[in-house]
Amino acid sequence: xxxxxxxxxxxxxxxxxxxKNLGRMEDATVSAVAGSPACGDIIxxxxxxxxxEVIEKASFESYGCAANIATASITTxxxxxxxxxxxxxxxxxxxxxxxxxxxxxxxxCGILSVGAVRRAIREFYKRKGExxxxxxxxxxxxxxxxxxEEELARVLSKKLATIQAKKIGRK
Amino acid sequence: MFESVEKLIKAHERVEREVYLDSENSSVVxxxxxxxMVPYFSEKAYGNPTVTHKLxxxxxxxxxxxxxxxxxxxxxxxxxxxxxxxxxxxxxNLALIGTALANRKKGNRIVISEIEPLSIIFSxxxxxxxxxxxxxxxxxxxxxxxxxxLPSAVDEKTILVSIMLINHEIGTVEPIKEAVEIVKEKNPxxxxxxxxxxxxxxxxxxxxxxxxxxxxxxxxxxxxxxxVGVLCVREGVNVERLLxxxxxxxxxxxxxxxxxxxxxxxxASELAFKSFDQNVFRMRKRRDRxxxxxxxxxxxxxxxxxxxxxxxxxxxxxxxxxxEGEALTIELSLKGVYxxxxxxxxxxxxxxxxxxxxxxxxxxxxxxxxxMKVTRYHTEDDVEYVLKAxxxxxxxxxxxxxxxxxxx
Numbered sequence: 001x002x003x004x005x006x007x008x009x010x011x012x013x014x015x016x017x018x019x020k021n022l023g024r025m026e027d028a029t030v031s032a033v034a035g036s037p038a039c040g041d042i043i044x045x046x047x048x049x050x051x052x053e054v055i056e057k058a059s060f061e062s063y064g065c066a067a068n069i070a071t072a073s074i075t076t077x078x079x080x081x082x083x084x085x086x087x088x089x090x091x092x093x094x095x096x097x098x099x100x101x102x103x104x105x106x107x108x109c110g111i112l113s114v115g116a117v118r119r120a121i122r123e124f125y126k127r128k129g130e131x132x133x134x135x136x137x138x139x140x141x142x143x144x145x146x147x148x149e150e151e152l153a154r155v156l157s158k159k160l161a162t163i164q165a166k167k168i169g170r171k
Numbered sequence: 172m173f174e175s176v177e178k179l180i181k182a183h184e185r186v187e188r189e190v191y192l193d194s195e196n197s198s199v200v201x202x203x204x205x206x207x208m209v210p211y212f213s214e215k216a217y218g219n220p221t222v223t224h225k226l227x228x229x230x231x232x233x234x235x236x237x238x239x240x241x242x243x244x245x246x247x248x249x250x251x252x253x254x255x256x257x258x259x260x261x262x263x264n265l266a267l268i269g270t271a272l273a274n275r276k277k278g279n280r281i282v283i284s285e286i287e288p289l290s291i292i293f294s295x296x297x298x299x300x301x302x303x304x305x306x307x308x309x310x311x312x313x314x315x316x317x318x319x320x321l322p323s324a325v326d327e328k329t330i331l332v333s334i335m336l337i338n339h340e341i342g343t344v345e346p347i348k349e350a351v352e353i354v355k356e357k358n359p360x361x362x363x364x365x366x367x368x369x370x371x372x373x374x375x376x377x378x379x380x381x382x383x384x385x386x387x388x389x390x391x392x393x394x395x396x397x398x399v400g401v402l403c404v405r406e407g408v409n410v411e412r413l414l415x416x417x418x419x420x421x422x423x424x425x426x427x428x429x430x431x432x433x434x435x436x437x438x439a440s441e442l443a444f445k446s447f448d449q450n451v452f453r454m455r456k457r458r459d460r461x462x463x464x465x466x467x468x469x470x471x472x473x474x475x476x477x478x479x480x481x482x483x484x485x486x487x488x489x490x491x492x493x494x495e496g497e498a499l500t501i502e503l504s505l506k507g508v509y510x511x512x513x514x515x516x517x518x519x520x521x522x523x524x525x526x527x528x529x530x531x532x533x534x535x536x537x538x539x540x541x542x543m544k545v546t547r548y549h550t551e552d553d554v555e556y557v558l559k560a561x562x563x564x565x566x567x568x569x570x571x572x573x574x575x576x577x578x579x
Contacts, residue, residue: 010178016501017182022571037574040495040514040523040538044573061573065497065514069571100175156522157534164531167309 008066009100015070020077021059028059030124034116034146038153041068041109045076045116049124053084060113067099067106068113074098075113084121085134090114092142108149115146186507190553192543193509194485195339198391200435201548207438208396211431219427221419230430234420237437244440245367245388246377247403254402254423255433259368259389260290262402265413265423266364266385267294270331271303273409277360278328281305284316284345285529286338288366292525295333308334313477314343314530321350325357332363336370336381340513340526340542341476342486344374351382362408368392368400372443373451373484384408390432394546395439399432443547450547455484457545457554462487464558469565473536475527487543488513490527490536493575494568499541502564508557513540 025031025046035042041064048057058076062069075095079087092110096102102110118140125131139147191199211217216233218226238250247253256262271281283295285307295305306324309317316334325332332354337344351363367376368389378386385408388401402423404410412418416425443450466472466489475488491499496512503510513524514537523537532540545554569575 007176008179009175010182013179013182013501016498017505019571024573033573037538038534040497040534042573061571063493063572063574064495066501068495069498153534160528160534164528167531 004103004105006067006103006105008070008103011098011100012066012070012102015073015099016066019060019069019073021057021073021080022061023059024061025057025059028057030120030127032116032120032123034112034119034150035064036150036153037063038157039149040064041112043068043072043112043116045072045113045120047079047117047120047124049084055079055082055084055087064109065106067102067109070099071095071102071106071110071113072116075110075117079117084124085132088118088121088134090117108145111142111145112149115140115142115144118143119146183505183507188553188556189507189509190549190557191509192487192545192549192557193511194392194394194544194546195542196511197397198394198546199548200391200396201394201439201442203442204395204435204438208431208435211434216430219419220430230428231420233430234428234433237433240437241388241401241440242403244376244444245371245386245401245403246379248379248406252378252403252405254404255421255428256400256402256424257398257429258400259288259366259387259392260400261424262387262389262400263288263290263366264294265402265410266366266387267291267331267333268297269410269413269423270362270364270385270408271298272411274330274362275303278330279303280326280329282308282321282324282329282332282354284308284310284334286310286314286340286343286526287333287335288339288368291333291335291366304328310343310529312531313481314338314341314475314526315477315481316345316350318346318349318353321353322357325354325361327358327360329354329358329361332361333365334363335366335368336376337367337373337483337486338476338526339369340524341488341530342369342483343476344370344481344483347381347383355382369483369486372440372447373454378403378405385410390436390439393436393439393443396432396435399429399436401436451484453547454545457549457551458482458484458487460551460554461543461545461557462489464554465489465561468558468562473532475530475532475540485544485546487545489541490532491539491541491565492536493572494539494565495572496539496541498568499539499564502568503560506560506564508560508564510541510543512538513542514538 028046029049060072095110216229220231238253362384364385366387372393386403390399471492496514527537
């Protein structure tokens with residue numbers, strides 16, 4: 001409920017103004033969503049993956065703040081042209097560095113982006129019915145974070161709905 | 172980090188016009204107000220009002236006159252009832268905690284509304300921590316306090332009720348007179364405080380007519396300087412100081428009085444009340460044009476708060492579905508339009524505005540909310556400029572979003 005200053009880097013503003021790789025991809029091999037509208041941020045990633053397991057194209061859509069849009073955009077840049085094994089290794093810190101630093105309050109935007117990409121990669125192998133040796137069953141911290149944020153949104157929305165329903169009952 | 176902010180500011184391209192609509196969070200101080208204040212920094216009355224020399228007496232006289240003026244504007248019966256504080260926040264903390272402490276022998280129950288400003292809500296949290304019982308009265312869909320819930324909330328142990336006169340976020344004009352009657356009928360001893368910061372200079376505000384015991388005013392909310400507020404306390408009402416130190420002319424707040432800011436607040440009040448009806452008429456006209464213009468031009472929008480006379484003449488609050496509020500404030504900033512949002516993304520704890528959730532807005536509606544306040548200085552052209560900027564901004568952000576509404 002209280003606010004914090006958000007001194008964004010000029011890179012974030014630039015990516016917010018002119019995001020790279022924006023939009024739904026009709027011929028995507030795989031896509032993934034992370035976040036929830038209740039949290040105020042949701043990202044969708046679309047990856048076009050070729051036979052050599054290289055990400056040929058990556059694009060995103062975002063409902064969220066400027067940091068969310070910028071980190072999602074830079075994440076598509078970071079994974080584009082990479083083999084899935086290397087794309088998997090892209091960390092949220094790399095994403096944060098690449099946008100010129102994130103205010104602490106906005107770390108979760110970078111984490112959410114990376115979480116979403118990893119979800120997409122997992123989905124790719126699940127559909128393919130194989131599992132490379134570098135892909136572990138246990139979720140990475142970024143993926144867990146995405147789940148936690150979604151869970152928090154569910155809990156808060158439920159709580160809000162209960163409070164509001166109770167109020168209507170009191171009328 | 173700081174270097175980046177410099178670049179961030181520079182990244183704003185030259186725009187045709189700049190329109191500041193964020194008077195809720197900080198306001199422009201008109202040149203007339205600044206001019207009135209300037210001499211008091213280094214030319215006159217810069218002494219301490221409680222010290223016996225010319226500059227001190229000049230400061231004393233200035234504060235006396237300022238108190239008289241404020242008492243007149245607020246309907247207080249004497250200057251003793253006017254207490255200057257460093258802002259609305261301090262005045263509200265005093266009103267809640269100070270009044271509760273001073274009257275704790277009479278009872279431990281406090282009643283506030285669900286949509287009070289954070290300085291009231293958080294103060295009530297402190298009281299709860301120290302054994303007071305706080306009850307929050309809900310509001311309806313337009314933000315009106317449910318008066319029917321008030322009688323059962325007040326009993327012989329209730330020492331204080333605090334309900335704001337106009338809500339700062341959605342502009343709802345609360346039925347304070349009726350609320351006071353209900354409270355006093357149930358318990359004549361219970362005190363009533365109202366934060367009138369958003370009402371002062373916009374609707375008639377008179378402590379006597381309202382029947383309240385304590386009333387908060389804020390300087391920057393009427394285009395005065397930040398750093399000064401007022402807590403009006405009716406004669407005979409006990410309030411305990413929250414800070415200790417050297418007490419001067421202000422019995423509820425220690426420290427050296429800030430004469431220039433007090434002078435600025437009085438000047439701002441004078442300007443607001445000089446042509447009151449005209450000012451209000453003008454604000455209301457701009458408000459309605461802005462409100463209907465946005466609602467007509469942009470689909471999937473929801474007005475937060477009531478319409479017409481029951482809404483503050485300066486307040487516009489609209490939710491844009493499928494469009495996140497923080498992003499919208501930045502997009503508009505790049506176009507020279509400065510607004511704020513109730514979105515969680517602008518908050519320390521990622522939860523949206525408590526006012527919007529209290530009136531039944533879903534999280535997504537709250538995240539897409541934009542709060543604007545017009546002033547008497549805004550022109551028709553300003554409003555038209557904003558109406559041109561908004562649809563473009565909303566359209567671009569909706570196009571980025573994976574959540575698409577009916578109209579896309």
